[in-house]
Amino acid sequence: MIKRYIRAQIDNYLWPTNFQVPSENQLAQKFAVSRMTARRALSELTDEGLLARTQGRGTFVAEPVTAGSLLEVRNIADEISAEGHSYSNRILQLAQISASAKVSRALGLIDGAAVYYSVVVHLDNALPIQWEERYTNPALAPKYLEQNFSTQTPNAYLSRVAPLTGVETTVEAISVGIDLAQALEIEPGSACLQIWRRTISHSDTASFARLVHPGNRYRLGAQLEF
Amino acid sequence: MIKRYIRAQIDNYLWPTNFQVPSENQLAQKFAVSRMTARRALSELTDEGLLARTQGRGTFVAEPVTAGSLLEVRNIADEISAEGHSYSNRILQLAQISASAKVSRALGLIDGAAVYYSVVVHLDNALPIQWEERYTNPALAPKYLEQNFSTQTPNAYLSRVAPLTGVETTVEAISVGIDLAQALEIEPGSACLQIWRRTISHSDTASFARLVHPGNRYRLGAQLEF
DNA sequence: TATACGGCCTTGTATATACAAGTTGGTCAC
DNA sequence: GTGACCAACTTGTATATACAAGGCCGTATA
Known part of the structure; x- marks a missing residue:
């Protein structure tokens, strides 16, 4: 309920980027639930990347991800x-x-x-x-x-799966810039690079990284299997 | 504390795959914490893929991920x-x-x-x-x-970041099997495919998918930028 | 004017409690 | 023997409460 409300406010541009979302206590009172319930809704939306929170300051609407973003699950x-x-x-x-x-x-x-x-x-x-x-x-x-x-009558397969959220890392073939080519000791524009984007979430650390491999030097051990 | 204990039990092979982990109440009593605290520890380990839980049955040690797995964050x-x-x-x-x-x-x-x-x-x-x-x-x-x-004296850069957990999707160049090649209408063994592995987590849905692109027909819009 | 302090807000964490929902296994009646 | 039922467990969800930790801002003081 609370999550749907917040999603609607953001989707309808009523709450712009960096807008300060009502506090946990305010939401709890507005929806007649306990603070912990409201808090869980905010936490889940934060995990989805819709909100960002800072202790002592508040909860804010996160920067929207533009099309083609590598964090957004692409449809x-x-x-x-x-x-x-x-x-x-x-x-x-x-x-x-x-x-x-x-x-x-x-x-x-x-x-x-x-x-x-x-x-x-x-x-x-x-x-x-x-x-x-x-x-x-x-x-x-x-x-x-x-x-x-x-x-077993799959007439209507929908590609869309509601508001898509999740973590995805992607790959692309790019033309290599000078500095990166120097660092990897390859010819600019030659190699097909593997690029991974990675979000690590862990109670002890959290980071967001980009990894670039020269395609001809690095190969995943796993073949086409899950 | 509870998480470290469970991690140790699994790492030392004291709790094999599919071993039933002590229940939330038992852990709470053993570590003298409330059930909700023990529950949170179990939930976080479940999110990391170490445990799997079913309502009414219990919590179990999940199947270990083999080296080269595409869900494991590779070191x-x-x-x-x-x-x-x-x-x-x-x-x-x-x-x-x-x-x-x-x-x-x-x-x-x-x-x-x-x-x-x-x-x-x-x-x-x-x-x-x-x-x-x-x-x-x-x-x-x-x-x-x-x-x-x-x-600013970066003498000791460690690649290892404690127990690595997270979600990662990867790419690899593979030789194309017959059925996949037929479906995509490409020559077997010819194209460089892009393979994405994706985990979607959302309160309304959860899925794990593999996506294969013919490299010459699909291109990410974003260039080399975050 | 500049600084320090304190009150008030926020999020973060932990506890105790209650009930719902689902699985398992035994007991009892037929 | 077989099925129905129930008790005892499990995880899932929600509540009320308390305190810690950190940011913000006005006020008092030097």
Whole structure:
């Protein structure tokens, strides 16, 4: 409830960037809940990157992430539409399977828990542009997705998954600048670099890093598997 | 305290995979804290992927992530040492700067907050293999790092950052399998694919996905910037 | 004018308590 | 034997309360 309220205020531009959000006590009183409940709502929105808080000062609306940001989970359907192209998709597979160790760990489930597994190809002007394999926690799955899995009639696969939040690191091929090329001892503009963006959250430390690899010198050990 | 205890039990193989961790009430009694405090410790370890919990059943030790996993935050120094190579690094820059919008958002700080900024090149047998730009929340910085920034004598840059946890998505160049190549309409073994691994956490949904792009058809809009 | 202090606000942390929701396993009646 | 039911556990959620820690600002004092 509180989260939806705050989201609406921000989405409707009523609370601009750096706007000071009502304090925990004020929100608690306004919504007739305890301060700890209001606090948890603010904390979750902070974890999502919507708010930022400082002890002693208050809670503020965080800087919005611009399109193409590497922290934002990108919605390919929106991006394709935004460029004026036609978006479509092909559902290759829908199944309810028991999660492997890595998947269950990623979703916070115990090993072997039942999860939704889907394989979808996204098309940009009828040209395949993205292959998506997704494992979804059934307890947290959107309703339309649940219907798809129960009826096995995947007519309406939606790429959009509500307000998308999460942490994502990405890769891109860039032309190398001088300083970076010197540091890595490579020819400017030659190598295909791997760039990772990483957010570490831990009770003992928190950092946000960018890592660049010369593609020909570094290779992940894992092959195409989760 | 509780977290350290559980970590130790798991690290020393006293609690194997799928071992049922003591319940919240038992931990609270053992450490003479309230149940909510014990619960918070368990929740944080669950968020880190160390534990998995199910309502009504209990809390269990999660499947360990193998080396090279794409969810584990990789420590390049360990990987180089593990291969028998010599690891070293060059510190190019150490500074305390005010965070940009994206950085502050990633770290949960307000815009313009002071953060540590470091640029380090990691070397494998004296050959540069990784360029690292890192923004660190000062309030959560390790002590050795804090000393580096205060004294400006960066003699001991440690690549290791305590037990590394976090979410990371990675990229790799792979040879394309038949089914994936058919789906994307590309020649097997030809294209350099971009592979993203993504964990979405949100109060309304949670999923773990793998996304594969043909490198020549998809390009991130953002250039080399945070 | 400049500084120090204190009051008042904020977020951060911990506690005790209560009940809801889900799983497990035993007991009892049939 | 089999099914229904219940008690005893687990985690999930919410509340009220208390105090610590840090920022802000006005006031008193030198």
